[in-house]
Amino acid sequence: MMMRAMTQGDVDAVLVIEQAVQRFPWTRGNFTDALHSGYLCCVDETEEGGIRGYAILMPVVGEAELLNIGVAAAQQRKGLGRAMLAEMLNVARGRNMKRVFLEVRSSNVAAIALYRSAGFSQIGERRGYYRNEEGSEDALVMACELAGEANG
Numbered sequence: 001m002m003m004r005a006m007t008q009g010d011v012d013a014v015l016v017i018e019q020a021v022q023r024f025p026w027t028r029g030n031f032t033d034a035l036h037s038g039y040l041c042c043v044d045e046t047e048e049g050g051i052r053g054y055a056i057l058m059p060v061v062g063e064a065e066l067l068n069i070g071v072a073a074a075q076q077r078k079g080l081g082r083a084m085l086a087e088m089l090n091v092a093r094g095r096n097m098k099r100v101f102l103e104v105r106s107s108n109v110a111a112i113a114l115y116r117s118a119g120f121s122q123i124g125e126r127r128g129y130y131r132n133e134e135g136s137e138d139a140l141v142m143a144c145e146l147a148g149e150a151n152g
């Protein structure tokens with residue numbers, strides 16, 4: 001895995017993946033806004049220069065929220081999502097963030113399993129938070145405590 005900062009030039013490739021793997025994909029504007037807002041936007045790039053995955057972390061006073069993570073369909077279930085998430089947590093830890101939290105659709109079993117295996121646990125839920133084909137669905141709020149690990 002080789003992660004680097006996402007640039008505006010990556011957005012086309014990231015959007016192709018996003019539109020293929022997310023039921024309710026982010027728009028180009030969402031990615032551009034994230035880049036301009038100084039969020040931590042990273043891509044995983046192969047040696048040949050292809051993008052396989054991406055993740056976006058928003059710093060919020062001493063904590064961070066994982067806003068998005070995606071892996072190209074053909075590259076899923078090979079450990080890339082877990083490796084990218086671990087890297088994002090390391091970066092957050094390196095910036096002395098105490099906690100990373102996120103919201104996830106209650107139907108997204110793959111993401112929930114990934115987050116649990118990375119040390120996240122559920123701290124709440126938001127009823128009807130996301131729209132979906134049936135109207136709405138709940139969000140699980142999950143958090144991973146970082147304090148006291150790598151930085152002591």
Ligand SMILES: CC(C)(COP(=O)(O)OP(=O)(O)OC[C@H]1O[C@@H](n2cnc3c(N)ncnc32)[C@H](O)[C@@H]1OP(=O)(O)O)[C@@H](O)C(=O)NCCC(=O)NCCS
Pocket residue numbers: 021022067068069070071072075076077078079080081082083104108109110111113114115117
């Ligand atoms: C969620 C996602 C990023 C996982 O990426 P990945 O590279 O396939 O994940 P990994 O191979 O690292 O898997 C890590 C763990 O996640 C869980 N997992 C991943 N895919 C799963 C699936 N389809 N079903 C159940 N559990 C799954 C498993 O616990 C897995 O560990 P295991 O392979 O040892 O059983 C990927 O499925 C994806 O891009 N989904 C669409 C976008 C999305 O929903 N993002 C999250 C919300 S923004």
